[in-house]
Amino acid sequence: MQSRPALPPGTRSPRAIIRETGLEGRVHLGLESRIVAPGELGAPEQSPRTPDRLGLDTLLGLEGKATAGTLIELAGERSSGRTALAYRMAAGATARGELVAWLDLPDALDPRFLRRSGVDLNALLWVRPPGLRATLRAAEILVRAGFAMVAIDLCGIGTSTLAKLPNSAWTRLLHSLRGARATAVLLSGPDRIAGTAATLGIYTERSQAIFERDLLEGLELYASVVRNRAGPIGEAHPLRVLQRPVPVDLS
Amino acid sequence: MDRFACLYVPDLPLATALRNEPELRHRALAIVDGPTIVAGWLQGLTVAQAEAVRSDLVVRALSLEGIHSAQEALIDVAISVTPRVEESETGTIFLDLAGTGAIFPSERGLLGALEKRLAEVGLEGVRMGIGPTCTVAWLAARWQHGGQIVSSHGTRGFLDPLPLDLLDPPEETFDLLTRWGIRTLGELRRIPASSLGSRLGEPTVWLARRARGQDLRPFQPKSPKLRFEEGVQIGFPVGDLERLAFFLRGVVDRLTRRLRLRGLAVRELLLELLLESGQNFARTVKTGAPTTEAPVLVSLLRLALEKDPPPEGVERIRVVAVPGGVEPSQLDLFLPPLPAPAELAVAVARLEALCGPGKVGAPSVEDSHRPEAKGLNSFAAGPRVLPKSAAFSGPTMALRAVRPPEQIRAYGAEGPPVKIEFSDHRRFQVLQHAGPWRLFGEWWGESCFARDYFDVELGDGGVYRIYRNLDNGRWFLDGIYD
Incomplete structure (x- = not known):
């Protein structure tokens, strides 16, 4: 079991935050210590931006170079927004003129939503492998072929299937990624599967679904850094995943 | 000054068998057509007779398919050097060397390149010769083990000592000329053509012209085919x-x-x-x-x-x-370099071999009223154009498709469902919902559909897209928002 990280200075009590934001009963208790109040995010003492620092900016696809040679794992329960975050990273990569591959073991990719997320479909290779081992083999082929980002979707794959993978599988993939300066984004859930091989591990939790005027407007979620080789863990970010894209202020 | 090269395979059935099975190179190999050996070791004997002579004899059937392929491979090698190639007969190819000097400065180098390329396509034992005419090149390839380069001024010196049977004369003519004491090309050349013609007829005149190294007809190049x-x-x-x-x-x-x-x-x-x-x-x-x-x-x-x-x-x-052909690509100063098209092609082909046909490609949005419609185009990293301003936006909602749609049970009156039961009998209360919105289309054909779609948040924490088929009232789950 993973030990609970120490709270960064200036972070308020998780219980107080949950009480203030009305998330009681909706937030996973095991992740309490990784949640910070929305207004406090981005404070200099919490997220110093250094070139080799990985963090939640990666999720917005803003730091392409920083993620080269890394394995990023996005884990979470269903409807927690992990696929939306991976789509956003793919959109960022294609906007930079890079090639993206999407390994889709559960055959769950929807081209309409992918395009709506801003992904250039001509720069994305969709691969539907027949099994888990074929997925990893395909990932190595793609990394060696020069794809800048390889998304590996293993959401909903049974634990008995995943248990058949050797422990070294993810370490081997990470080694290939480092050699090729590529990024792999592993979508998993509900549990993390890459373990210590992941350079950056992010756990997403849905706080609520936004229904307004008889329409599903989006999802509110918390994304927490639960594993980070190049920086501290515990950073958390409240995010809204909406039906319509909302511009991000880069300043 | 014309220069020609000749590629000559003395035993094409044997070369074909060795091309198919290179490991038999050092074995006694016989090619049979029916019971008789037609090429390789101990030609003319039956297999039983030959095996009595050599117990380690390896026998292979004559493969017309293989011979045809070997001949095509021979042409490919020739065309890789020059487009002006003539296929004379099975196992013999002529090359017009005009213009090849820019690529191969020396004729010896050209022969070396040809030998290397012949080995690449698996053809061994091919003899080569170069001369001022096709006939001289052919004789240079056939004489001894080939590899002869005959210059224009050295043609007579090369041809004169060659034995007469190298020209493959008709048997009767050869016997007659031999009885007259004519055994070399030089001896035949010294006889005036008019005397030969009046005594032995026109074919012998042709033979004499070939003995002088002259071609009987002009070079006829064959246009390279792409099959x-x-x-x-x-x-x-x-x-x-x-x-x-x-x-x-x-x-x-x-x-x-x-x-x-x-x-x-x-x-x-x-x-x-x-x-x-x-x-x-x-x-x-x-x-x-x-x-x-x-x-x-x-x-x-x-x-x-x-x-x-x-x-x-x-x-x-x-x-x-x-x-x-592998598509060339233009590099860009402001974009990250893409993988080489050839490497990308190999990777895509490998993936297709790994995953099966129809499983690898670029996704596309189909022009259809069906929300689940999807397309797959062949993937090629073509020219890329970046958006004028990189418009970064927050993440937008994604739908994880459920393929094929899972049949579910929905409880409630005719209106929105209040409880959902999945196919594995798990039941959850509907906490919130949106919809319905009706979609129908393809009314002109048998694939006509009419559905009422709902977005529902269930008690298990998931947000789903479900629909009801209006024609039979069945409910399906076709996506999970994530």
Whole structure:
């Protein structure tokens, strides 16, 4: 079991935050210590931006170079927004003129939503492998072929299937990624599967679904850094995943 | 000053067998047509007689498919040097060397390059010669072990001592000339053509002209064709897919070597199998992108055969390749470099071999009223254009498709559902919902559909897209928002 990280200075009590934001009963208790109040995010003492620092900016696809040679794992329960975050990273990569591959073991990719997320479909290779081992083999082929980002979707794959993978599988993939300066984004859930091989591990939790005027407007979620080789863990970010894209202020 | 080269295979059936099975190079190999040996060791004997002489004799059946392929490979090698190539007869190719000096400064270097390329396509024992005419080049290739380069001023010195039978004269003419004491080309050349013509007829005049190194007709180049096929006659029915793949590997390997010589790659493969009942069995395999990687192509063929295996044993294999060039790409100063098109093509083809056809490509949005409609285009990293301003936006909602849609049970009156039961009998309360919105389309055909869609948040924490078929009232789950 993973030990609970120490709270960064200036972070308020998780219980107080949950009480203030009305998330009681909706937030996973095991992740309490990784949640910070929305207004406090981005404070200099919490997220110093250094070139080799990985963090939640990666999720917005803003730091392409920083993620080269890394394995990023996005884990979470269903409807927690992990696929939306991976789509956003793919959109960022294609906007930079890079090639993206999407390994889709559960055959769950929807081209309409992918395009709506801003992904250039001509720069994305969709691969539907027949099994888990074929997925990893395909990932190595793609990394060696020069794809800048390889998304590996293993959401909903049974634990008995995943248990058949050797422990070294993810370490081997990470080694290939480092050699090729590529990024792999592993979508998993509900549990993390890459373990210590992941350079950056992010756990997403849905706080609520936004229904307004008889329409599903989006999802509110918390994304927490639960594993980070190049920086501290515990950073958390409240995010809204909406039906319509909302511009991000880069300043 | 004209210069010609000749590629001459003295025993094409034997060369074909060695091309198919290079490991037999140092064995006593005999090629049989029926009971008689027609090429290789101990020609003219029956197999039983030959085996009495040599117990270690290896016997292979004459393969017309293989001979045809070997001849095509010979032409490919010639065309890789010059486009002006003439196919004289089976096993003999002439090359017009005009203009090749820019690539091959010396004729010795040209012969070396040809030898190397012949080895690449698996042809061994091919003799080569260069001379001022096709006839001289042909004789230079046939004399001793070939490899002779005959200059214009040295032609007479080269031809005169050659034996008369090197010209393959008619048997009667050869006997007559030999009785007259004419045994070399030089001796035949010294007899005036008019005297020969009046005594032995026109064919002997032609023979005398060839003895002087003259061609009987002008050089007739053949336009290079872009059909590549390789085949093998197995000789016995093969029903096992593993053994069939063994033969396919050799055929495809030889085919890709030929394509590489021309700077081409395989875009599509047509596999033709002759079954033991005499029926033909054909399959077409498309590659994701042009490639010359034989293991990838064999994997694709094997996958196609595993999907739909031949009903009987296979006696003959023929593979035809539709060639395609690898697309060139232009680098950009402001964009990150993409993988080389050839490497990308190989990767896509490997993935297709790993995942099967129709599983690899660029996704596309179909022009359809059906929300689940999806398309797959062939993937090629073409010219890229970045958006004028990088408009970064927050993440937008994604839908994880459920394929095929899972049939569920929805509880409630005619209106929105209040409880959902999945196919594994898990039931959850509907906490919130949106909808319905009605979609119908394709009313002009049998695929007509009419559905009421809902977005629902369930008690298990998931947000789902479900719909009700209006024609039968059944409910389906077709996506999970994530």
